[in-house]
Amino acid sequence: MEIRKLYKAGFVISSLILVAAASGMISAAKWINAGKTVPYKKVLHQFDSSGICTCIPFTTQEELQYAPKLELNKSVESFVIKYNKKNGLFLDKAKAKTESYFALIDSVLRMNNVPAELKYLAFIESGMNKNPVTRTGAIGPWALMPSAAKNYGLKIYGKNDERLNYYKSTVAAAALLTDMYAEYGDWLLAVAAYNCGPGWMRKAIKRSGSQDYWQLQNFLPKETKSHVKKFIAVHYHFEGHGSMVTMTKIEMEKHIEAVATYSAKREEQRLPDSVVTTAAK
Numbered sequence: 001m002e003i004r005k006l007y008k009a010g011f012v013i014s015s016l017i018l019v020a021a022a023s024g025m026i027s028a029a030k031w032i033n034a035g036k037t038v039p040y041k042k043v044l045h046q047f048d049s050s051g052i053c054t055c056i057p058f059t060t061q062e063e064l065q066y067a068p069k070l071e072l073n074k075s076v077e078s079f080v081i082k083y084n085k086k087n088g089l090f091l092d093k094a095k096a097k098t099e100s101y102f103a104l105i106d107s108v109l110r111m112n113n114v115p116a117e118l119k120y121l122a123f124i125e126s127g128m129n130k131n132p133v134t135r136t137g138a139i140g141p142w143a144l145m146p147s148a149a150k151n152y153g154l155k156i157y158g159k160n161d162e163r164l165n166y167y168k169s170t171v172a173a174a175a176l177l178t179d180m181y182a183e184y185g186d187w188l189l190a191v192a193a194y195n196c197g198p199g200w201m202r203k204a205i206k207r208s209g210s211q212d213y214w215q216l217q218n219f220l221p222k223e224t225k226s227h228v229k230k231f232i233a234v235h236y237h238f239e240g241h242g243s244m245v246t247m248t249k250i251e252m253e254k255h256i257e258a259v260a261t262y263s264a265k266r267e268e269q270r271l272p273d274s275v276v277t278t279a280a281k
Helices: 002-022 028-032 074-097 099-111 116-126 146-151 166-184 187-196 198-208 213-219 222-239 249-270 273-280
Strands: none
Touching (some): 074 099, 074 222, 099 116, 116 187, 146 166, 187 198, 187 213, 187 222
């Protein structure tokens, strides 16, 4: 229970620090999408080490046994277990070496109203290395293609490539992911589209007749399917659970509904019988 209290307090304090830090910086929403509304809910569904949403009011340990928890989708469960069993030691060593970069990316994503857990996408894209160059010409910690980088305000001229700048490339990636979320309304689809491109994603949606990732994944490139599974596996390894970016829109809505039902029942159980009876009339 103390962990849940400290988590909430830490989140509030971190938010205040980031707001103060952001006063002298340009946010992706203002810099890239001036005049647009960032499609991101004000109420963030954060999760503690048990995978329980911290939006659930303080409760007893006994009550938490019945609280809704995030569940890993069955179609990726075995992959996540095997991947993390095989690569756990490597992931821990890699994270230790890139801790300062994780902290920077985390803060930039939060300031731009993007789930901080998307930092694991950068880890999958580049291993958090500064200048890996892919066969397609993508470069930098976010492995941005030249066209995407320029579209989102980054400058590329000669040896000066702003895709290599951790701060600037993260601002651009945050804006790109925000736009993808605006189109799909689903963070998992945004993660997949980040890898294969909007064109492939539109084809997959059309061919599958669905916007549910688990329904359309077989219409995506093999590389993208692997990419998404690795992203979820790394997220689970470092966080110990999933979040809104490892769930589809449908899964998230079901979870939020389950949390609301659970909270309502708790309130009903705590109210005097006379109040419950009156409210039911």
